[in-house]
Amino acid sequence: MSEGAIQSQARREPPGLIAAPAPTAWPMITALGVTMAFAGLVTSAVVSAVGAVLIIAGAVGWFGEVFPQEHRELLEVEPAVVSAGAVRPAAAQVAVGEEGHRAILPLEIYPYSAGIKGGVAGGFAMAALAVIHGLLLHNSPWYTINILAATAMANLANANVATLSAFNAHAFVMALIIHAVVSLLVGLLYGVLLPIVPRNPIFFGGLVAPLLWSGLLFAALRVINPVLNARIEWGWFVLCQIGFGVVAGVVVARSERIRTFQHLPFAMRMGIEAPGIMPRKESR
Amino acid sequence: MEQEIALTAVDDQAALPLVGRLHQWVVTVDHKRLGLMYIGGGLFFFVIAGLQAVTMRLQLAFPDNHLVAPQVFNRLMTMHGTAMVFLVGMPILTGFFNYLVPLMIGARDLAFPRLNSFGFWLWLFGALLLYFSYIGGDGLYGAGSAPDVGWFAYAPLTERAFSRGNSTDYWILSILLTSVGSTATAINIVATTFSMRCKGMALGKMPVLVWLALVVAFLMLVALPPLSAAQAMLLLDRYLGAHFFDTQAGGSAILWQHFFWIFGHPEVYILVLPAFAFASEIIPVFSRKVIFGYHVMVAASCAIGFISLGVWAHHMFAVGMTPAGNAFFAASTMLVGVPTGIKIFNWLGTIWGGKLRFRVPMLFSLGFLFQFMVAGLSGIMLGVAPFDWQLTDTYFVVAHFHYVLIGGIVFMIFAAIYYWFPKATGRMLNERLGKWHFWLFLIGFHLTFDPLHFAGLHGMPRRIYTYQPGRGLEGLNLLASIGAVVQALAVLIFAVNVLYSLANGEEAGPDPWDAWTLEWSTTSPPPEYNFAIEPEVRSRRPLWDLKHPEDPDWQYE
Numbered sequence: 001m002s003e004g005a006i007q008s009q010a011r012r013e014p015p016g017l018i019a020a021p022a023p024t025a026w027p028m029i030t031a032l033g034v035t036m037a038f039a040g041l042v043t044s045a046v047v048s049a050v051g052a053v054l055i056i057a058g059a060v061g062w063f064g065e066v067f068p069q070e071h072r073e074l075l076e077v078e079p080a081v082v083s084a085g086a087v088r089p090a091a092a093q094v095a096v097g098e099e100g101h102r103a104i105l106p107l108e109i110y111p112y113s114a115g116i117k118g119g120v121a122g123g124f125a126m127a128a129l130a131v132i133h134g135l136l137l138h139n140s141p142w143y144t145i146n147i148l149a150a151t152a153m154a155n156l157a158n159a160n161v162a163t164l165s166a167f168n169a170h171a172f173v174m175a176l177i178i179h180a181v182v183s184l185l186v187g188l189l190y191g192v193l194l195p196i197v198p199r200n201p202i203f204f205g206g207l208v209a210p211l212l213w214s215g216l217l218f219a220a221l222r223v224i225n226p227v228l229n230a231r232i233e234w235g236w237f238v239l240c241q242i243g244f245g246v247v248a249g250v251v252v253a254r255s256e257r258i259r260t261f262q263h264l265p266f267a268m269r270m271g272i273e274a275p276g277i278m279p280r281k282e283s284r
Numbered sequence: 285m286e287q288e289i290a291l292t293a294v295d296d297q298a299a300l301p302l303v304g305r306l307h308q309w310v311v312t313v314d315h316k317r318l319g320l321m322y323i324g325g326g327l328f329f330f331v332i333a334g335l336q337a338v339t340m341r342l343q344l345a346f347p348d349n350h351l352v353a354p355q356v357f358n359r360l361m362t363m364h365g366t367a368m369v370f371l372v373g374m375p376i377l378t379g380f381f382n383y384l385v386p387l388m389i390g391a392r393d394l395a396f397p398r399l400n401s402f403g404f405w406l407w408l409f410g411a412l413l414l415y416f417s418y419i420g421g422d423g424l425y426g427a428g429s430a431p432d433v434g435w436f437a438y439a440p441l442t443e444r445a446f447s448r449g450n451s452t453d454y455w456i457l458s459i460l461l462t463s464v465g466s467t468a469t470a471i472n473i474v475a476t477t478f479s480m481r482c483k484g485m486a487l488g489k490m491p492v493l494v495w496l497a498l499v500v501a502f503l504m505l506v507a508l509p510p511l512s513a514a515q516a517m518l519l520l521d522r523y524l525g526a527h528f529f530d531t532q533a534g535g536s537a538i539l540w541q542h543f544f545w546i547f548g549h550p551e552v553y554i555l556v557l558p559a560f561a562f563a564s565e566i567i568p569v570f571s572r573k574v575i576f577g578y579h580v581m582v583a584a585s586c587a588i589g590f591i592s593l594g595v596w597a598h599h600m601f602a603v604g605m606t607p608a609g610n611a612f613f614a615a616s617t618m619l620v621g622v623p624t625g626i627k628i629f630n631w632l633g634t635i636w637g638g639k640l641r642f643r644v645p646m647l648f649s650l651g652f653l654f655q656f657m658v659a660g661l662s663g664i665m666l667g668v669a670p671f672d673w674q675l676t677d678t679y680f681v682v683a684h685f686h687y688v689l690i691g692g693i694v695f696m697i698f699a700a701i702y703y704w705f706p707k708a709t710g711r712m713l714n715e716r717l718g719k720w721h722f723w724l725f726l727i728g729f730h731l732t733f734d735p736l737h738f739a740g741l742h743g744m745p746r747r748i749y750t751y752q753p754g755r756g757l758e759g760l761n762l763l764a765s766i767g768a769v770v771q772a773l774a775v776l777i778f779a780v781n782v783l784y785s786l787a788n789g790e791e792a793g794p795d796p797w798d799a800w801t802l803e804w805s806t807t808s809p810p811p812e813y814n815f816a817i818e819p820e821v822r823s824r825r826p827l828w829d830l831k832h833p834e835d836p837d838w839q840y841e
Contacts, residue, residue, distance in 0.1 A: 018813040021397045023311035031405035034464075038457045041523070042450040043420060062398060077816045187704055223741050 014074070023071040024065050030058030106195040107260055112188065114255030117185015122248030123179060129243045133236045141167035142172075147231055149174040157228045164231075183244070190252045205249025210241035313397035314812055315382050318404050320708060322379025323701075325408055326372050331369035332415075334775060336360045338768050341732070345765035347753040354749040358432035359451075361747055363414070365435030366455065368689065369551065370462050371411045376557035376697055378469045381497040383708065385473055387803035387810060388491050390482025390819040394469075403468030410461030417454035431455035434747065436548060439514075439529035439540035444522045453522065456515045463508045470504035473497050482802075484821040489841070491801050491824065492575060495582045496561035497629035499589040500554050506593060507550035514543035516699050538603055545596035553592040556688060557585065559656075559696035560627060566703050567631050567801045570646035571638030574837070577630045578824065584623035584630075593619040601669045602676040610669040617667030621660060628657055643797075644718035648699035651726055655691030659684060664739070677747075680740025683733045690729055698725070698778070705782075706796045710808045711789030717781040724774035731767025735760040800825035 040048025053074030065071050134143040138161065146164045149171035150156035156164070156171060190209075194201045214237060221229040300308065309317060329633070340360050341352045352360070382400065386393055387831050414431075421429035431451045434444050442452045477498050481490070520526035527533035529540050568575045575581060597605060597613040605613075631653055640646070662684040666672050675681060698721070705713050739760040744751065751757050795804040802819055803810070805827055823829055823837035 007359055018392075018816070020392065020813055021313050023308065023313055024398060024401070025311045027313070027398045027402035028310065028405040031402050031409055031465075034406060035409035035413060038461060039416075041457060041519075042453045065398065075811070075813050077813070223738075269401055 006073065016077050017074045018077055019072040020075050022065070022071040024071070026058050026060070026061035026065060028058075029054055030062060033058050108257040109195045109260055110191045110252055110255050111258055112191060114252050115188035115191025116184060117187070117255070118190050118248035118252035119184040121251045122187060122190075122244035123183030125247040126183070126240045126244040127179065129236075129240045133233070133240070134165075137236070138165055142167050145175045146171045147228075148178055149232070150228055151225075152178065157225065157231065186244070187248050187252070190248050194249065194252050197255075201253040202246065202249045204250065206242060206246035210238065210245040214238045214241050297306050306586075307732045313401045315386050315394045315397065315400060316810065316814075318707070319379045319381075319383030322407070324428040325411070326374075326376035326379060329367050329371035329411060329617055330376075331775070331779075333364050333372060334772065336364040336367075338772050339808045340364065341768035343750070344761050344764070347751050347758055349750055355429075355432065357749045358747075359418075359430040362431045362437075362455070363433055366414065366431070366459070367411075369435060369555070370459055371414070372568075373689070373693060374462070375407055377412075377500075377555060377693075378466065380558060380562070380700055380704070381500070382469065382471055384704070384803060385494055385497050386480070387806070387814055388494050388801050389477065389485055390802050390815060390821065391476060391479060391480040392586060392734055392814050395480060396472050399468050400472050403465040403472070404466075406468070407462045407465035410458045410465065413461065414454060414458035417451055417458075419450035420560075421454060421634050423450045424447040432475045436544050438544075439518055440519070440531055440535070442518060442522075442540075443529060447776050447801050451601075453519070456519055460512055460515050466504055467475045467508055470501040470508075473501040473526075474505070481482075482819045482821060488579075489821060489824050492564035492578065492581055492585075493561040493783055493801075496557050496564070496585050499585050500557045500561075503557070503589050503592070504552050505548045507554065510543050511547035514540055514547075514773075517543075528800075538600070541603065542597070545599045545789040546593075549599065550592050550595040552685075552688065553588060555693050556656075557588065559652065559693045560585065562696045562700040562703070563631060563652060565801065566645045566699055567634050569703075569797050570643060570649070571635050572641070572827065573634055573638040576633030576636075580626060581630050584626045587623040588620060591616060591623070593633060595620055596817065598667050598672070601672040614667055614669050616665065619794045621664050621667075624660055628653065628660075643702075644713070644715060644722055645699045645703040645797075647719070647722045651722070652692055652695040652699065655687055655695065655729070659687035659691055662687065675740055677745055678740035679736045679744045679746055682746045683736035683740060686733050686736075687764070691733070695725075695729075698722075703797070705785070706792030707803055707808050707810070709786060709789070710792050711785050712792050712796060713785045713789060714781050717777055717784070721774050721778045721781060724770055724777065728767045728770030728772075728774055731770060732764045733767070735763045735767075739764070795827070798831075802826055805830075 033051045033056075036051030036054060037048050038051070040046070042052060130144040130148075131141045134141045134145070136141075141164050143161075146156055146168055147158075149168070150159075150164075152174055153171060156168075190205050193209075194205055199206045214234070217237075218234060221232070307527060309321065312318065339352065340357065343349055343357060382394065385391075400775065410549055416430075417430045419428045421431070429449065429451050431437070431454060433447055433452055433455065437452065437455055441447065475488070478495060517526065517528040521530060521535075523530055527535040529535045529537070531537045564575055564581060595613060595616045597609060598617045601610060601613070626659065662680070666675065666681065666684060702713050702718055702753075706710070739757055740746075742756050742760070744757050744761075751761070792808045794806065794808050796808075797804070802815075802821070821829075823841050825837045829836040
């Protein structure tokens with residue numbers, strides 16, 4: 001609407017009344033016409049013909065609503081007092097650096113090297129347990145190693161016990177790579193996660209995390225790889241995981257911690273000059 | 285020449301007889317009434333399509349079941365899917381935008397009120413035409429049948445040689461009509477948002493809902509024309525002997541799939557972005573905190589809208605695209621997860637440390653948050669092409685998209701209804717019935733759709749009429765069917781709640797939730813003119829500024 005039209009509207013609206021577009025049936029009649037025109041394709045040409053008539057009538061009527069002048073109705077403004085009131089009138093602002101603010105962020109963390117050391121140590125502990133498992137249950141130290149390699153070598157998952165009990169150089173290299181990579185990554189994960197549970201790091205790293213991980217694998221492997229799943233002795237599997245978790249957890253938890261900047265106000269962390277942080281001019 | 289305006293005094297509507305009052309609804313061009321009619325119409329079809337779903341679940345509850353005939357099952361499946369997308373999701377969500385956008389930006393109506401009315405009626409008549417196919421599908425003088433080609437109606441199987449009679453034509457024509465109606469709404473929302481905001485409401489001060497309405501409107505304008513074009517091409521094939529999809533005459537077997545999914549995937553976001561919009565309004569109010577990261581939320585919404593236009597062929601991994609095509613669409617699918625993840629973190633950031641009020645809208649919002657995250661994760665899984673090759677067209681896919689559509693969108697539609705019902709009617713919905721509704725719907729939803737993931741992993745194909753016993757599917761399907769009945773019960777409680785509360789609900793007052801956006805500054809229900817005086821805002825939470833003059837938001841924005 002042009003500025004002139006708005007001024008015109010303002011002049012023609014009596015006090016206490018508001019002009020709004022008047023109700024009209026023409027859009028509905030036009031829509032009905034379009035629908036009938038379409039419906040005629042699957043019913044009868046007569047339906048389309050009636051639809052065409054309705055479209056023309058609707059279009060003419062619709063044009064009459066807006067040309068040469070828009071048809072508007074006057075609405076009476078009802079006196080209504082809407083007061084803005086808050087249920088909780090008091091609002092709290094959290095100040096940066098205030099005690100308790102962002103308390104969830106650890107003030108001290110472990111260096112990455114602690115996670116790597118934990119992963120290496122846990123990996124050795126797990127490997128030792130895995131070899132003991134192979135010797136005790138299958139009279140071969142290679143059985144468990146070959147099973148681990150079978151996660152990436154599909155032919156090994158279907159192999160017989162004799163094949164799995166024999167030394168296989170390819171499988172050994174594959175198992176070594178898988179074991180080393182996963183141990184280091186999980187060790188790093190421990191290094192990052194354990195500061196979040198500073199009270200019971202060994203309990204979390206040694207028991208909770210291995211059990212969660214084992215449970216997830218137990219539930220998923222029967223769907224993802226049922227052949228491999230049938231080869232796994234889950235009691236020993238959990239024992240190996242706990243062995244890794246306890247050793248890695250102890251190594252990480254005993255490492256020296258690094259203090260973070262999280263206890264400092266944001267302005268100080270950003271190096272911003274701010275009152276209260278920077279010394280007074282006269283004291284410099 | 286100065287433009288003239290004809291003015292007519294309005295009758296007192298309360299004094300009109302019933303027929304007169306109904307007539308007022310039929311001829312209305314008021315955005316609020318049209319919004320409510322969209323929502324009411326959508327809920328009507330929600331009940332019908334929901335009952336069709338329950339019938340399908342009863343058919344699948346037991347192996348070798350013969351509750352309905354296979355042909356009937358195919359029609360149920362097609363009509364359920366088509367109705368839930370085009371006759372339920374689209375109208376309810378655009379109905380909310382119709383109702384809320386002018387109120388939230390301080391306007392008196394949408395930019396083109398008559399076009400708005402035209403769009404609604406076109407949608408309604410299109411919807412009725414679709415269901416009329418049950419009578420006229422084989423032609424008026426035949427036995428009649430509804431479409432049975434699935435909601436995405438793949439050509440060339442929808443060509444005349446494979447789909448006889450008129451049932452597919454009903455599908456084409458009715459969806460074409462509703463698409464034109466939706467386009468009219470989209471034009472209206474874009475024009476209104478850009479040109480009718482009240483004084484002080486810069487783009488950066490619009491509520492997140494209005495931003496999302498704008499993104500959805502743009503998506504509609506871009507995504508709907510390819511569908512309409514494909515439907516026109518299919519009509520030409522079926523009636524005038526064209527060969528767009530006729531492979532024996534040089535047509536393409538996958539052209540339809542490309543056209544359909546260029547529409548179809550943005551359509552998912554056309555449906556889910558309004559759910560995001562509702563969450564972005566409801567979660568802050570019930571956490572008593574300003575939304576976390578407003579600018580990032582808006583940017584993420586725009587990014588989702590943009591990226592969603594480039595992911596369509598992840599629905600087509602199984603057709604045998606080139607490795608480069610597979611890699612591109614897998615990567616773009618991963619990419620759309622980034623802004624979506626940002627939004628989830630922002631909602632969590634809003635909840636974090638807030639003074640939470642676990643009223644029914646918030647309960648539904650929390651359900652949405654968890655379920656949508658699961659749906660997103662299974663979507664990322666399906667975005668990996670080799671994984672998709674294994675599970676395409678299984679119940680895993682069905683479970684995934686129902687997690688999006690019900691776990692995400694329907695939960696937020698219910699949240700929005702509980703939240704804005706007091707504004708639209710002046711009455712509160714009953715809280716106790718609402719909680720029954722929420723918990724039953726939550727339990728029913730998980731009973732139905734959690735087991736269906738596993739049915740899909742076990743290899744149960746989607747759209748099958750029945751299955752043989754002894755394949756590990758009996759228990760999972762029975763659970764899913766029980767869950768469907770529980771969901772239906774929950775919806776029944778919701779319907780009772782609405783009817784009861786309309787008559788006996790507690791008076792709401794203008795601002796029952798102690799909220800902050802402009803719609804709560806007018807009466808409940810708002811007068812036809814919305815605001816007697818045009819509001820003026822200085823921040824994104826104008827009512828907060830009014831309620832807390834000692835600590836207004838504009839000091840920080």
